[in-house]
Amino acid sequence: MARVRTWVGIAMAAVLGASITGCSSTGGKRAEDARKAAQAQAQGQSAVNTPKWTFAMVTHSGDGDSFWDIVQSGAQQAANKDNINFLYAHDDQAQQQAQLVQSYIDKKVDGLVVTLAKPDAMKDVLANAKKAGIPVITVNSGSAESKEFGALSHIGQDETIAGEAVGDELNKRGRKKAVCVLHEQGNVGHEQRCAGAKKTFKGELQNLYVDGTNMPDVQAGIGAKLQADTGIDTVVTLGAPFADAAAKAKKDAGSDAEVDTFDLNSDVAQGLKDKTYGFAVDQQPYLQGYEAIDLLWLYRYNADVLGGGRPVLTGPQIITGKDADELLAYTDRGTR
Amino acid sequence: MTATAPAPAPTPGKTTDERLLQTSLWRKLLARPELGAVMGAVAVFVFFSFAADSFLRPASLSTVLYAASTLGIMAVPVALLMIGGEFDLSAGVLVTSSALTSSMFSYQMTANVWVGVFVSLLVTLAIGVFNGFMLTRTKLPSFIVTLGTFLMLTGLNLGLTKLISGTVQTKSIADMQGFSSAEKVFASEISIGGVDFKITILWWLALVAVATWILLRTRWGNWIFAVGGNGDAARAVGVPVTKTRIGLYMAVAFGAWIAGQHLLFSFARVQSGEGVGNELIYIVAAVIGGCLITGGYGSAIGSAFGALIFGMVSKGIVFAEWNADWYKFFLGAMLLLATLLNHWVRKRAEATK
Numbered sequence: 001m002a003r004v005r006t007w008v009g010i011a012m013a014a015v016l017g018a019s020i021t022g023c024s025s026t027g028g029k030r031a032e033d034a035r036k037a038a039q040a041q042a043q044g045q046s047a048v049n050t051p052k053w054t055f056a057m058v059t060h061s062g063d064g065d066s067f068w069d070i071v072q073s074g075a076q077q078a079a080n081k082d083n084i085n086f087l088y089a090h091d092d093q094a095q096q097q098a099q100l101v102q103s104y105i106d107k108k109v110d111g112l113v114v115t116l117a118k119p120d121a122m123k124d125v126l127a128n129a130k131k132a133g134i135p136v137i138t139v140n141s142g143s144a145e146s147k148e149f150g151a152l153s154h155i156g157q158d159e160t161i162a163g164e165a166v167g168d169e170l171n172k173r174g175r176k177k178a179v180c181v182l183h184e185q186g187n188v189g190h191e192q193r194c195a196g197a198k199k200t201f202k203g204e205l206q207n208l209y210v211d212g213t214n215m216p217d218v219q220a221g222i223g224a225k226l227q228a229d230t231g232i233d234t235v236v237t238l239g240a241p242f243a244d245a246a247a248k249a250k251k252d253a254g255s256d257a258e259v260d261t262f263d264l265n266s267d268v269a270q271g272l273k274d275k276t277y278g279f280a281v282d283q284q285p286y287l288q289g290y291e292a293i294d295l296l297w298l299y300r301y302n303a304d305v306l307g308g309g310r311p312v313l314t315g316p317q318i319i320t321g322k323d324a325d326e327l328l329a330y331t332d333r334g335t336r
Numbered sequence: 337m338t339a340t341a342p343a344p345a346p347t348p349g350k351t352t353d354e355r356l357l358q359t360s361l362w363r364k365l366l367a368r369p370e371l372g373a374v375m376g377a378v379a380v381f382v383f384f385s386f387a388a389d390s391f392l393r394p395a396s397l398s399t400v401l402y403a404a405s406t407l408g409i410m411a412v413p414v415a416l417l418m419i420g421g422e423f424d425l426s427a428g429v430l431v432t433s434s435a436l437t438s439s440m441f442s443y444q445m446t447a448n449v450w451v452g453v454f455v456s457l458l459v460t461l462a463i464g465v466f467n468g469f470m471l472t473r474t475k476l477p478s479f480i481v482t483l484g485t486f487l488m489l490t491g492l493n494l495g496l497t498k499l500i501s502g503t504v505q506t507k508s509i510a511d512m513q514g515f516s517s518a519e520k521v522f523a524s525e526i527s528i529g530g531v532d533f534k535i536t537i538l539w540w541l542a543l544v545a546v547a548t549w550i551l552l553r554t555r556w557g558n559w560i561f562a563v564g565g566n567g568d569a570a571r572a573v574g575v576p577v578t579k580t581r582i583g584l585y586m587a588v589a590f591g592a593w594i595a596g597q598h599l600l601f602s603f604a605r606v607q608s609g610e611g612v613g614n615e616l617i618y619i620v621a622a623v624i625g626g627c628l629i630t631g632g633y634g635s636a637i638g639s640a641f642g643a644l645i646f647g648m649v650s651k652g653i654v655f656a657e658w659n660a661d662w663y664k665f666f667l668g669a670m671l672l673l674a675t676l677l678n679h680w681v682r683k684r685a686e687a688t689k
Contacts, residue, residue, distance in 0.1 A: 063664070099406075099650075103396070104654065106395040107390045118505075120604050188505060191503060
């Protein structure tokens with residue numbers, strides 16, 4: 001026991017000593033606090049005096065997904081402004097997601113925001129929401145089913161259109177042979193993106209499946225593909241975190257392929273700026289969260305509905321090096 | 337090693353057989369494997385009743401029971417298997433495989449949906465037999481054998497679905513003949529006093545009842561305990577060890593078939609990539625319910641309470657408006673606490689003999 005205590009003491013002293021002597025003049029918590037102060041200007045008080053309604057959002061996100069973090073922060077921002085109590089839950093399994101939505105219906109929330117990545121699984125619970133008189137807005141995925149399931153509006157990006165935009169951009173850049181990297185087997189939206197790109201791209205496009213929960217595997221998979229086929233001149237990843245893996249794989253393989261990606265984060269914005277990446281296709285997740293909550297508020301307050309029964313699109317927006325400068329500040333604070 | 341407490345040693349002067357001695361009710365209760373889980377379930381229930389005002393609504397409890405049942409249907413056979421001293425890591429994806437088989441067979445053959453359901457039962461049971469057969473033939477640990485099956489099934493689910501349907505999910509079979517009657521059996525709702533309860537709750541209770549009867553009242557139950565306690569000794573006294581083990585894997589497959597059909601008939605479509613990771617949750621439910629990881633001890637009722645704790649925590653966090661990021665943390669803490677409690681209760685039970 002005494003020996004344990006000695007060791008703990010030594011460890012504590014070491015940690016303390018290290019933190020006193022080694023300050024970093026860049027980055028870290030201090031820089032974050034400065035950013036937070038800038039962000040706080042936006043937060044602040046609620047701008048309305050409607051009653052404190054409760055809105056809940058249920059997504060098909062896995063645990064710890066950076067994209068959904070941005071959606072959530074947009075929703076939270078709108079909730080602050082509209083005096084809303086905002087609740088969030090997620091599960092990547094259809095059955096669990098449906099159960100979570102049902103739980104919120106049981107709770108009798110005043111509004112629901114739901115993603116329809118697996119539309120058939122959500123059909124029954126959305127009918128229950130309708131029965132309970134809870135207004136629903138669908139976001140991100142499910143533009144085709146949103147209206148049929150009785151949602152007020154759908155906010156998001158049509159994955160096929162986004163894919164087609166990528167194909168067009170690749171043609172513009174004179175690309176010949178591309179790989180579309182799918183990091184989640186079983187995700188319909190991902191399949192649509194690659195299929196859309198294939199449709200408009202004049203060159204050859206192949207699909208490559210990797211395990212997105214395992215970054216080294218992603219990197220090795222892309223690297224092997226680039227080594228196996230040296231004719232590949234473009235790698236398209238479907239999520240911001242995977243662009244980095246693709247860039248590393250490209251370096252390992254000694255390939256000079258261009259890396260392009262769907263979605264944005266601060267690393268991608270930085271990479272666009274210093275030409276590591278060609279372009280990014282943004283669907284503005286912050287806007288999806290923000291608008292969903294705001295539209296629910298508008299519906300509750302004024303019975304307003306946006307979109308006229310058609311999806312409200314937040315993308316695709318092609319972002320290149322020249323837009324990256326402005327966006328860097330926003331990606332840094334986690335809103336783009 | 338059986339689930340019933342051995343009676344205390346006979347007092348001198350009495351000539352009755354020690355096996356016929358009466359034990360007090362309290363002592364009988366203490367010796368039950370599920371006692372820890374029951375106490376835990378009551379504690380969690382009381383806790384969420386106070387923490388979340390919407391938790392006690394009938395509709396909310398129905399949702400909690402539904403969540404518990406979808407897990408509990410699998411936790412029952414997994415508990416039996418663990419009492420028999422084995423693991424099944426393929427149980428999670430087997431549910432998805434079962435649903436995929438049923439849906440794709442019906443769709444591709446344009447057959448009545450019930451044909452697909454029946455074929456799926458055969459296929460799923462065959463996978464169970466494969467697990468058991470590989471285990472008993474190769475003498476490899478079940479952890480390895482079923483880990484192999486798990487990986488192969490995960491690949492088959494994705495690969496075959498893509499090959500046959502052309503996408504990563506199956507085509508909808510909602511407009512096919514037999515769908516509505518199958519839906520009634522596997523995925524309907526029963527209204528009791530104005531509240532809709534899912535039929536999976538009935539399936540779950542039925543499975544618990546049957547499994548409990550098998551464990552405590554039949555020869556097979558004794559075999560399961562014997563095989564899990566000490567396989568070699570069991571074989572020496574004439575227990576059909578190989579058959580028992582294969583049978584247990586078939587029971588897990590049967591559970592996966594029910595859970596899979598429910599998945600299919602509640603949504604009409606199946607996502608090919610799902611189910612991964614659930615096998616551990618079934619094991620956790622069984623362990624919280626008092627199953628020993630080494631086999632030879634546990635109960636089916638316990639697994640039901642384990643599943644109930646799961647349902648209450650996963651949905652209770654939502655009702656209490658907490659951040660769901662903490663759910664897995666609570667789960668892990670609960671697992672450790674429940675296992676420690678089970679251990680302590682068992683120690684007490686053995687001390688009071």
